[in-house]
Amino acid sequence: MAEDPKIELFIKASDNGESIGNCPFSQRLFMILWLKKVAFTINTVDMKRNPHMLKDIAPGCQPPLLIYNGELKTDNNKIEEFLEEVLAPPKYPRLSVRCKESMTAGYSVFQKFSAYIKNPLPQKNEPLETSFLKALVELEQYLNTPLPHEDGTYPSKRLFLDGNELTLADCNLLPKLHVVKVVCKHYRNFTIPKQLTGLCRYLNNAEKREEFMNSCPNEEEIKLAYRNVATTLR
Incomplete structure (x- = not known):
């Protein structure tokens, strides 16, 4: 069996x-590599x-970036596509979705x-909170709607966006949802409504996975990162 790449x-x-x-x-790529085992x-x-840490490796670039067997990769989307192609079955699990709609679910949140x-x-x-809530409801609807490979029962009981396993879609969305959840609670005292049972189920399932x-x-x-971004209502 071939050795794992570096x-x-x-x-x-x-x-x-520290x-x-x-x-x-960064978390998106971290999750993908972890899920690839x-x-x-x-x-x-x-x-x-230490802003010059990357000057000899990738001058002018910001993290995340990846070095695969000595080859530098700097574009997030291309890194995801590359890893799915080179870390493929049977040795590594497939993470691509079965339903292409899963990749865009929650895109506006x-x-x-x-x-x-x-x-x-x-x-x-x-009005901005209403618009934000609408985006959450659209994601809720997707999570509750059975996908073609399910048995058709409504609401869906699947664990994640595309099924019962984490996929590339989850690696993209979950890190953003985590930021949303933490920042909204801290800076606006806004929590995701319990009535959004599909979305709450999704987040609870994610919190049971070590990869996330x-x-x-x-x-x-996260709060510190948004200290100068989240403005106080005046």
């Missing part, structure tokens, strides 16, 4: 420079204290969240 993943370091920083794109090395890059959390004007808060939870930055790190 893989190094460079991700953003936390504010203290642990995982707040970067959904391949050996890899994690390097946290402290861009604040982070966009609507960003507009909501950055707004400083009280008169705009309600152990690749998350801690909540204080």
